[in-house]
Amino acid sequence: MTASRILVVDDESDIRSTLQEILADEGFEVEVAANADAARAARAKADPDLILLDIWMPDTDGITLLREWSREGALSCPVVMMSGHGTVETAVEATRLGAFDFVEKPLSLNKLLRTVERALEAGRRRRKGLRLLGGGLPAPVGKSRVIAQLREQLQQVAPHASPVVFQGESGSGREAFARYLHQLGRPGKPFVTVVGGLLDDAGAARSLRGTATEPGFYTQAAGGTLFINGLEDLSPTAQRVLAADMEAGRYTPEGAQSQTIDVRWSCSTALGVEQRTGDGPGLVRRDLYSAFAVVVLRVPPLRDYGEDVPDLLRHYVDRLVEEQSLPFRRFGMAAQNRLRNYPFPGNISELRNLVHRLLVLGGEEEIRLEDIERELAMAAAQNEPLVKQDLLALPLREAREAFERAYLQQQLLLCNGKVGQLAKRVGMERTHLYRKLRSLGVDFRQGSDD
Helix, strand or coil, X not given: CCCCEEEEECCCHHHHHHHHHHHHHCCCEEEEECCHHHHHHHHHHCCCCEEEEECCCCCCCHHHHHHHHHXXXXXXXXXXXXXXXXXXXXHHHHHHCCCCEEEECCCCHHHHHHHHHHHHHHHHHHHHHHHHCCCCCCCCCCCCHHHHHHHHHHHHHCCCCCCEEEECCCCCCHHHHHHHHHHHHCCCCCEEEEEHHHCCCCCHHHHHXXXXXXXXXXXXXXXXXXXXXXXXXXXXXXXXXXXXXHHHCEECCECCCCEECCCEEEEEECCCHXXXXXXXXXXXXXXXXXXXXXXXXXXXXXXXHHHHHHHHHHHHHHHHHHHHCCCCCEECXXXXXXXXXXXXXXXXXXXXXXXXXXXXXXXXXXXCHHHXXXXXHHCCCCCCCHHHCCHHHCCHHHHHHHHHHHHHHHHHHHCCCCHHHHHHHHCCCHHHHHHHHHHHCCCCCCCCCC
């Protein structure tokens, strides 16, 4: 049986060497990294079975790195956070982002080894569960019309090799849907994710094409899928390299001969990125976007299929109880109804992390409405667009004012700041409209009236 691979990420050399020695003596294969860049490189080379991640590191801290890894879907392996200055808030944030557990320094050897075994066992159960599902991921959960339509689209597209763009908001599960498409069309083949923002100008060509001795992303994904997470985040050089290689269908590794690219291309983008194409900062090259956009699939935000929330809650409870041996809890009817009507600004990732946090924190078996209200109050955001605001958390008067303010501000923009046009558009008498705008604190004086 192959030894489990553990990646230890800590900026203190004494801790790295001690953990490496202890874990190696226990029969594990151990790799160490002194900072976030080294940890990213280690993961790109080979996925570990477990990551021990220090929170307090220079440059990029462990929480930031965990947030980066947990973006757009579940982590590929369990992560145990380590810290000598832990707080409840830090532990809760780590759990919210998908960490398996949290251990304090100085490390207790017995507790550490127990935690390592539990985390590895959870990872094994998860992989076994995926194998029982036919080697792939379960179909997207939900009976709503929008999810049923997306499932049908994925099943139609899967047999073909066409590039696919997954458009949607952050946290909506774009990578998860890309993985499901991959499992439908190329089961058992590699699925390689490239985080767009990490391909800098200096190393883009080498990372993608590789060298005579180090395989690049094209080689790692050969026969499978290469997924670009955030096409708009690619640097100009990375875009140029990628566009040229996609058009040619070939690439030349550094110090080696030209090779054919054998991957299915897919990527995630924000909504409306096709309107921000061109040359320049923050833009996507037109030829690159066109090469990917043979098929464009919109991944809906969770607020568009709120009727599926109860099914999603049960799905993540069952999954987390099975994978991480967390205590079972169930959502009461009032709690379910509250969450059905919550806008989930962070989308499916926010729902999954909410379930994870409630199971870790424990309590009575039934999760009640007051438990939900407490959690939502902690996560409340003040500057979200209207559709993402949790108006149900406000008294009626405040909710009505928040809606009217956002509604009139948006309509005023559509009228180019002209109050006369706004009055006609919203069906209000102009004098009354002026009073309403002033009472709501909407600035209408910068636009010229007609």
